[in-house]
Amino acid sequence: MATASMGLIGVGTMGSALALNMAENGHDVALYNLDASTIDTLIASAGELAPKLKKFTSVEDLVAAMPQPRAIMLMVPAGKPVEASIDALLPHLAEGDTIIDGGNSDFRETQARTAKVESAGFRYLGIGVSGGEEGARHGPSMMVGGTPSAWEPVKPIYEAISAKFEGDPCVAHLGPDGAGHFVKTVHNGIEYADMQLIAEVYGLLRDGEERTPAQIAPLFHRWNEGALQSYLVEITGHVLDAVDKDTGKAMVDVIVDQAGQKGTGRWTVIEAIRMGQSASIIEAAVGARVLSSERQTRQIAGPILAPTAGEQHGTFNEDELESALLVGRVLAYAQGFRILKAASDEFGWDLDYARIAEIWRAGCIIRSSLLDDIATAFRGDLPDDRLILSDHFAPLLKEHIAPLRRVVAQATMMGLPVPALASAVSWFDEIRQPRGTADLIQGMRDYFGAHSFERLDKSGSFHGPWND
């Protein structure tokens, strides 16, 4: 099958970086952007890669200039801009051409768009691209969804531009239509959880021990050499080290404590709940971003609900904080993979969890040393298909759960918020509890609504003696 020629619509930060990456890997890239001047800027700064980048001022001209079969990647904001780009392209395409959405699109929109573009006679891929600007430029991790015949003509291009883990390309075709974007959404849900867990540990050291960012940074540098080795722990050290040029203060100390979000974390939680999956750590992370945005309320509530004397100060054991982060991270991954399984079952995607872990080992934001162990665990026999029950992770959790427990207990007694860490410990305690407390829930449901319950000692549906 002939390799496709490449076009790219949307030459912003990510689009520019991907175009340079493709050019560096020997591909000519046809470029279109609403504001054509950004293409001029890109080409002017592209040095020896400039001859491989071609500017077009209309979608029609771009398509006409590209040899067939064409692959045109959209790097525009999710939602209406994707739809508008598809509508602009459709009248000009020929059989064998492929539209590729490389944004953080809602997987349901990708499913609908795949159907729409395929019924018009063309091909469609939804690719989740992770790794930020640096990843896009030098090797992102990419999660591909779509009809296999659409993937084959572009596979060599994406394998070439992807991140590599010990030579293995961090890109894979994972399933039909929305599968790639769904996996990317869950990647981002895990990203939210991991970032929140890290931020909580930072908060304990900042507010509990009154350490400065410069005093906290070395801890993250050290942790990045051990079991927590990961991109997010690495950059946390760098972010904490950074100094604001204007004020000479630590950079984080002048950043407003309100976190933005574009939707993927929230979508992960919504889909998890819809499919009957518990994503409590990811949910805590989304909730924490929401409360972070309620800055005005927090300013007002601060003095009214002020801590009592003795609250909020104390010291934490650094090794226990490391263990707490490790358990939180493992359980966040476990929740994420469980959501993937639920979606795979519901949509018949037959997702390969080990392969997903493998393509997350390099290039993406949640890359960490744990992912190789996760891939190995999924390739082996897992009791009840559960990552946390694997030969590798069950002993790890048992070893590190007590420190997590102590960190959460200490933080709670000190009045310091640890929503994600606390969710992690509760989730662990719930999932390993052979007899839970839903017997009482069932009793109450039957009491007020005659919903009935099952019994342990005989089969059937029963009511309690509530009205006797």
Ligand code: 6PG
């Ligand atoms: C990545 C990132 C990237 C971006 C997300 C998160 O994998 O490269 O996830 O896609 O950071 O859009 O954005 P928000 O935090 O704004 O939701």
